[in-house]
Amino acid sequence: MRKLNIVKYTVKAMKAFFQGWVVAILVMAAAIAGNIQAVMSQNVKTGNSLLAQTQIKADELELAVALPELAEVFFKKGESNSGRVIGIDAQGQALSxxxxxxxxxxxxxxxxxxxxxxxxxxxxxxxxxxxRGGGERPTGKLVTWSGIPINNFTVKNSTQGQAVVKLKPPVVSTAQLRGIQSVARNRQYVVDEIQFNSQQRTVTILAKPY
Structure with missing residues (x-):
């Protein structure tokens, strides 16, 4: 009888032990599942954020353009003046x-x-x-970019005639941006003409790739 009681007690103890382990395993599994879900959620958010940033960058292009050494500035009153373009003051609305x-x-x-x-x-x-005037011909047609905000057109190096224009919709479409970027990989856009709209604070640029 005593042996039977010992066996029963041992069985109960083992059941309690295994039940405790089962509960612990279930708790750990739930915690792991929660962590995995949180990590997956964070990765999805990060991926969407990176995708959004990529799309924003894909819709903008900072294009290096060349300004020839000598330009003729034609005034609305009919006169003109010539020189090297060394700066554009978007805030002061002036050309230097x-x-x-x-x-x-x-x-x-x-x-x-x-x-x-x-x-x-x-x-x-x-x-x-x-x-340009000595036999080197453009490798593409004249392009016109209209309605560019003046502060998106900057002279970076006046000595070398290096300027940067930021292009993005609605000035040019996303498809046009890809085409311009493809051309600019091995060719240089050279500015032929600039027109200003001081009231709208925009600039129109005519350029050819060389």
């Missing part, structure tokens, strides 16, 4: 040109257009010269 060591600041409201001389040298981003 330089010639023979002298700098002139011209209000954009007075400018009809700025035409870069065909015989004037331009430089690629790697500083190699582009001789």
């Amino acid at each position: 040109i330089q010639r023979n060591g002298k700098t002139a600041k011209i209000p954009l409201s007075q400018i009809a257009r700025v035409v870069f001389k065909k015989e004037a040298l331009a430089y690629r981003s790697n500083r190699s010269p582009i001789i």
Whole structure:
């Protein structure tokens, strides 16, 4: 009888032991599942965030363009002035040109257009010269980008005539951006003409790839 009681007690103890282990395992499994779900949720959010950033960058292009050394500035009243374009003041609404060591600041409201001389040298981003009037022909057609905010067009290096224009919709479509980026991989866009709209604070750029 005593042995039977011992056996019963042992069986009960083993049942309690195994039940405790089962409960512990279930608790651990629930915790692990919760952690996995949290990590997956975080990864999904991170992935969406990166995707959004990629889409934003894909819809914008900071394009390096070359400004030839000499430009003719035509005024709305019929006069003109020539020199090297060295800066565009978006806030002050003025264009700065330089010639023979002298700098002139011209209000954009007075400018009809700025035409870069065909015989004037331009430089690629790697500083190699582009001789437009000496037999080097454009490798593509003239393109026109209209309605660019003036503060999206910046002269980076006036000595080398290096400028940057930020292009994005609605000025150009996403498909056009891809085409421009593809051309710019091995060619240099050279600006032929600039037109300002001082009231709308925008600029129109005419350029060709070389």
